Amino acid sequence: MLIKSLKLTNIRSYINETIEFPEGSVLLSGDVGSGKSSILLAIEFALFGIRRSGLPGSLLLRKGSSSGSVELRFSIGNNEVTVKRTLKKAKDDVQQDTGYTIINGLKAEGTAIELKSKLFDLLGYPKELLTKSKSLIYRYTVYTPQEEMKQILLEDEEQRLDILRKVFAIDKYKKIRDNSSVFIKQIKEKKKELDGRLIDLEPKKAEKAKQEKELSSLTAKLDNLHPELNKIKTELAKKKEELTKLEQWIKELNSLKKDLEINNSKINEKTLQLKKNIQNISELKTTLNAIKNKLEKFSPELSEEELETELNLKEKELSQTTQNKALLEEKLNALKTKLKEINKELEEKQNLTSELNEKDFLHKQLAVMVSNKKSILPKSEKTENALEEIKKKTRECEVKKWGSNEVIQNISSMEKCPTCYQNVPSEHKQRISANETKKLSELNSQLTALNIKSSQTNKELQTLKEQIGTIHTKEKELERVDETISSLTQRLKAITEKELLLSNLKQEETHHLLSLDTLNKTNLEQKTSQITLLKQKLKDAQEKKHLTSLLTDKNTLLATLTNEQETLKAETESLKEAIRDIERQLKEKEGIEEIYNTRKKELEAILTKEKDTEINIAALEKEKQGISNIIDSLTKEITIKLTYKNSLKKLNSLQHWLEEYFINLMNTIEKHVMLRLNREFNDLLINWFNILMESETLNIRLDDRFTPIIEQDGYEIGINNLSGGEKTSLALAYRLALNKVINELITGIKTKDIIVLDEPTDGFSSEQLDKVRTVLEQLKIKQVIIVSHESKIESFVENIIRVNKEENVSKISVS
Incomplete structure (x- = not known):
């Protein structure tokens, strides 16, 4: 990058000035406060815009003006670039307005951020610096205010290292360490939370193991009981089958006993009937004689049919009445008993x-x-x-x-x-x-x-x-x-x-x-007397009729009995033969009932055993299901807690890796990078300092924290013990060494052809001023802009731009 011209409109002490910058060494000469530094601030504003903390708009806009602008023209590589930025006064502040760029004749307007992004691309600055308040690369390669350069030497070691990390674009390692520390803290908080959730994991595992052991015991019991139950059922089926056979045999046995009893009864009946028939035949003969005698005593006028009809009617009326009364009394007694029972049952309803x-x-x-x-x-x-x-x-x-x-x-x-x-x-x-x-x-x-x-x-x-x-x-x-x-x-x-x-x-x-x-209320006694009389009359009529009929019947019966005697004798012999056959069969089935009773008791015992076993199995199954449910619940809880445990393990591993390896690795990488830079920086610093001082008693070097170590006559002394010229020489040497290291480290930047030195000779002796000529010759930079009020510098620069201030307005002249 080479600056060609700068146009200032209402910027600080400038109203409307255009400054042309040639190549080579250029001196901005003028008294203190004439407006030299304003030119450098305007160049920085044109490139990067305003910064609220370092370069606010109120610092740039001329007092009393409502608007202002800076137009910078420069070449970079094969490109001719013009950039213009504007300022306008708002109610309480000065704000940056839209501007434009012209690159090789092509104009493009844009906001402040858009212009800054485009210029970063042109300058080759890293994109990550785009949103930062200022560009440290520009600050420590192109333009560094002298007091700011001295300040970095007097900073605390850590602050200086932080600045250099940013300048060298290696502050990412510290950011990574800081972010890792924050992340580790979050990991510890998460671990603490997970520890709290895992506090009852082992008791849960122990409870699950206990329940599983109990479940295993129940399963073993059930495994033993099921075969036992099957065995009982098999034995039960056999016993039932055996009892069925025995019951059939007993049925046959009972049938035989019944047949035997019937046959014995029949023989007894036949035997009795034979005896009875003999007696009846004798009696019949006697009776026949007696009947004949009685028949001779009855009158033939008695009408049995009429008497019987009237008697039946009377008896029927009396019988119906008596039966109805007895039936009613019986029903009433039954109802009373039933009512008493029901009333007793109803007592518990309440x-x-x-x-x-x-x-x-x-x-x-x-x-x-x-x-x-x-x-x-x-x-x-x-x-x-x-x-x-x-x-x-x-x-x-x-x-x-x-x-x-x-x-x-x-x-x-x-x-x-x-x-x-x-x-x-x-x-x-x-x-x-x-x-x-x-x-x-x-x-x-x-x-x-x-x-x-x-x-x-x-x-x-x-x-x-x-x-x-x-x-x-x-x-x-x-x-x-x-x-x-x-x-x-x-x-x-x-x-x-x-x-x-x-x-x-x-x-x-x-x-x-x-x-x-x-x-x-019915008169039962009268009816009873009438019936008695009728019965007597009927009795006489019936007796006559009966005797007549009986006589006939007895004669018939006598003949029948005689025939029946022969039949009974034949039937009795047949029954005796059947009895002998039944007794033989009964002897063959002797003892079956005892066997049946024994088997029946055995069956009842097996049934009881089966029922007890089934009840036991059902109870164990229910208990097993309950324990299984508990185990399932515990398993779910343990699974969740094991997930927490795995997360905790991963967090422990991650924390260990971050603390023991990653952060140390970032430290090691940064140290290696810083060590290499330190060696280059140290060599350049010693070279530039020796050119500017040429003192045999005063030596300088950098320690590993990039702090200048000054030795005088073999003893270390502090920077504050140096003279003003020595401090300036140290600051300039540090500045030039830093410029060289950054330009070599960041190869893509395109501001290596320009450097701005702000009051680099403050406090220099005349001999030291002569050394500046040697510095300019060794820099070998196409464009060197020096801001100084030292007149002696004019003798060894190629171009001089004079700045004069009259009535608070700066003017430019070239010589």
């Missing part, structure tokens, strides 16, 4: 109803509690999410609080601005401290509110979890109440049916009592 009402009330209470589950579960999940959000906000506030404390601590100890190197006013410190203190107060209030909210949310979450646990208990209790209500309802239903039956029975009892009362 107790059952009371118990049912209690259970119904309890059912409603439990149902209401259980119904809250659907609303409580989402609320619990929402509360957990809210708690996580509160923790996140708390961590953010803690980080902001740490940042504010850091700002307050830094601003309280800051004497000079690290950006513009100007003294920081106490009002500015107080304003920043007040702002940060206000932020801290707000943050503390937020943290207090968040802590209160976190505590409340924790309590709410715990309450919700307790409610959910209570609901689980109530659900089980509700099931038991439902079963009880069902049982009570069935019993009350049966009692209600009994009440209806009771009502019907009472109506029936009333009806029977009325009927009985009606029967009691």
Whole structure:
């Protein structure tokens, strides 16, 4: 880059001036305060725009002017560039307006940032410097105010290193370390949080192992019981099959016994019948004689049919009446017994109803509690999410609080601005401290509110979890109440049916009592006498008829009995033969009943064993399911906590890697880079300082912190112990060495052909001024602009631009 011309309009002490800059060495000569430095500030403004902390618009715009501009023309490589920036006065400030660039005849307007971006591309400056308040590359390669150059020598070591890191474009390593430290702090906070979540991991694992052991024990018991149950069922099937066969045999045995009994009974009957027939035949003969004698005594006028008809009618009436009365009395007795039983059963209805009402009330209470589950579960999940959000906000506030404390601590100890190197006013410190203190107060209030909210949310979450646990208990209790209500309802239903039956029975009892009362009023004695008389008459008529019939029958019977005797004898012999056959079969089946009873007892024992085993298996299965549910719940919790543990392990590994390797690696890389730069810087510094001083007693070198170490007669002395000329020589040598190192380090920058030296000879002796000629010859830079009021310099520069100030207006003249 080579500057061709600079046009100033209402800039500081300039109203309207154009300055032409030739190549080679150029001296800006003029008295102190004539406006030389204004030219350098205008060039910097044209390239980079205003900076609120170092180059504000109010510092550039001429007092009393509403607008101003700077137009800089320069060549860079094969490009001819013109850039114009403008200023305008606002209400309380001077602001930068839009400007333009002309590159090889092509004009393009743009905002301040757009112009700066385009010029950075042209100058070859790194893009990451675009948003920074000033360009350190320009500051320490092209133009450095002399006092600012001396200031870097007197800075604290760390501040000087920070500046040099930025100048050498290696401050990224420190930023990486600082960011790593912040990141490590966040990792530690996250680890602390994860440690809190993992505090019950081992107890959960132990509980899971305990439950799994119990589950394994139950599974082993079940594995033993299932084969045993199958064995019992197999044995049971065999026993049932065996009993079925025995029952068939017993059935056959009973059938044989029955047949034997029947046959024995028949033989006895036949034998008795034979004896009886013999006796009957004898008696019949006697009876036949007696009947003949009796028949001779009865009158032939008796009408049996009429008497019988009348008697039957009377007897039927009496019998019906008697039967009705007996039946009614019997029914009444049965009804009384039934009523007594029902009344006894109805006595417990009140107790059952009371118990049912209690259970119904309890059912409603439990149902209401259980119904809250659907609303409580989402609320619990929402509360957990809210708690996580509160923790996140708390961590953010803690980080902001740490940042504010850091700002307050830094601003309280800051004497000079690290950006513009100007003294920081106490009002500015107080304003920043007040702002940060206000932020801290707000943050503390937020943290207090968040802590209160976190505590409340924790309590709410715990309450919700307790409610959910209570609901689980109530659900089980509700099931038991439902079963009880069902049982009570069935019993009350049966009692209600009994009440209806009771009502019907009472109506029936009333009806029977009325009927009985009606029967009691009937004259039974008269009817009985009439029937007795009729019976006697009928008896005589019947007896006659009977005797006549009997005579005939007895004769017939006598013949029949005689024939029957022969038949009975033949049948008796046949029955005896059948009995002998049955007794033979019974002997073959002797002892089957005892075997059957034994097998039946064995079957009952096996059935009892089967039932006990099935009950035991069902109980174990239920217990196993409960334990499985507990294990599943524990597994889910442990899985989540193991995820936390893995995250913690990764965080530990990451923290270890950052602390033990990465940060050390950044330190090592920076040291290697700084060491190489330090060697080059040191050689150049010694060379330029020896050219300017040529002192045998005064030597200089750089330590590893880029601090100049000055030795005089073998003893180290401080910079403040140097004379004014020696300090200036050191500052100029440091400036030139820094220029050379930066230009060689950052190969892409295109400002290597120009350097601006601001009052580089302040405090120089006449002999030292002569050394400046040697410096200019060795620089070998196409354009050197020197700002100085030393007249002797005019003798060894190629061009002189004189600056004069009259009535607060600067003018330019060239000689």
